[in-house]
Amino acid sequence: MxxxxxxxxxxxxxxxxxxxxxxxxxxxxxxxxxxxxxxxxxxxxxxxxxxxxxxxxxxxxxxxxxxxxxxxxxxxxxxxxxxxxxxxxxxxxxxxxxxxxxxxxxxxxxxxxxxxxxxxxxxxxxxxxxxxxxxxxxxxxxxxxxxxxLHYLLEGDNITKLTIDWLKKCGDAISREIQYSTISHNGILASYDIYHEQKGIEKLKISSSFQTLQVxxxxxxxxxxxxxxxxxxxxxxxxxxxxxxxxxxxxxxxxxxx
Ligand SMILES: C[S@@+](CC[C@H](N)C(=O)[O-])C[C@H]1O[C@@H](n2cnc3c(N)ncnc32)[C@H](O)[C@@H]1O
Structure with a gap:
């Protein structure tokens, strides 16, 4: 990795x-x-x-x-x-x-x-x-x-347990966040996100982000x-x-x- x-x-x-x-x-x-x-x-x-x-x-x-x-x-x-x-x-x-x-x-x-x-x-x-x-x-x-x-995230496939797929509805607006992460031995947790946002019949907006955390x-x-x-x-x-x-x-x- x-x-x-x-x-x-x-x-x-x-x-x-x-x-x-x-x-x-x-x-x-x-x-x-x-x-x-x-x-x-x-x-x-x-x-x-x-x-x-x-x-x-x-x-x-x-x-x-x-x-x-x-x-x-x-x-x-x-x-x-x-x-x-x-x-x-x-x-x-x-x-x-x-x-x-x-x-x-x-x-x-x-x-x-x-x-x-x-x-x-x-x-x-x-x-x-x-x-x-x-x-x-x-x-x-x-x-x-x-x-x-850090010990937990390095153990077995525990890192996959951080994977998220969240969907929230507020009125006619829908937001969805999908995230998966990787962990390295020096404690850098890297997370990759995709966001879907849609309001009513407006065009679906798709964006992405990446962040790191020191654990x-x-x-x-x-x-x-x-x-x-x-x-x-x-x-x-x-x-x-x-x-x-x-x-x-x-x-x-x-x-x-x-
Ligand atoms: C995951 S959020 C947690 C917010 C809140 N404690 C909670 O539980 O919902 C992390 C927060 O840390 C703030 N943050 C990141 N780096 C910071 C820094 N150097 N000094 C102060 N706040 C910081 C972010 O702006 C963000 O609001």
Whole structure:
């Protein structure tokens, strides 16, 4: 298999996806959101900074549960949708545009970057992001994030289990996304997408895209966090259940600032 290179995503990376993002992702977010909520309740977290908030799938969930949350993201289109949703829901939430490697928003009890968001960074930039997250946390504050598990994706034909074929209907509009992925030993997950969009009897629009994510093993994450001032408290599945190197698709990591 050829080696694919990976660079940190550009701010515009989600421009095309933003409009249909919630239709494809909202219902999948509930599992990890419930788990984060439980962790935060257990650790008596009050204030949260979501550094990759996107359209706000964690922000709105956590605000509804009574947490004080600020949302930040590098993509203006995703933020526009998050702000519109806040208006519609009549909730007052601060959203800021920024890069998770550099954004300074204050001192929080917890910082989150959910749904493989750190995969958009190179390893070097993720190290910068960890250092930046450290400065956004109070002493003993928590950093919670998830990422695909490299061991799982390399095992057998598990990579084919990431293949998706999603179809959503909204009124007379139909959107379909078909995606398959490859994984290399250095943790570069490459995904190839085809989109079909049709509104009523208008001409069918077909487009394609390609993206890479840097994924990690549990030990790699632990080492990077420990080298940058964190103690890893827990690594589990995204629903909080026990983690298995070869069976668990995504790693949820809970680390404490030292
Ligand atoms: C898969 S989405 C996840 C959004 C949200 N957390 C969720 O669960 O729906 C990844 C998000 O990370 C953001 N992102 C990528 N690189 C970033 C960076 N360097 N700094 C801040 N946000 C970034 C993207 O713009 C996108 O909104």
């Amino acid at each position: 050829s080696i694919v290179s990976h660079t940190s995503a550009k701010p515009s990376h989600y421009n095309k996806e933003a409009q249909n993002y919630d239709a494809f992702n909202e219902e999948h977010a509930a599992t990890i959101n419930k788990c984060i909520e439980e962790i935060f309740k257990k650790h008596q977290i009050k204030t949260v900074l979501d550094l990759t908030c996107g359209t706000g799938l964690q922000v709105f969930w956590l605000v509804k549960q009574g947490f004080e949350v600020i949302g930040s993201d590098i993509n203006a289109e995703m933020l526009k949708i998050a702000k519109k949703k806040a208006e519609q829901k009549k909730v007052n939430i601060k959203f800021i545009k920024g890069n998770m490697c550099t954004t300074q928003a204050g001192k929080f009890d917890a910082v989150i970057t959910i749904f493989n968001s750190i995969g958009h960074l190179t390893k070097q930039d993720f190290e910068k992001a960890i250092q930046n997250i450290h400065t956004n946390l109070v002493f003993h504050g928590l950093y919670v994030f998830d990422i695909f598990n 990690y093993s549990r030990e790699q994450l632990k080492k990077m966090l420990e080298n940058n001032g964190f103690k890893v408290l827990k690594q589990c599945d995204i629903d909080g259940s026990k983690f298995y190197d070869n069976k668990t698709e995504r790693i949820l990591t809970l680390a404490k600032k030292q």
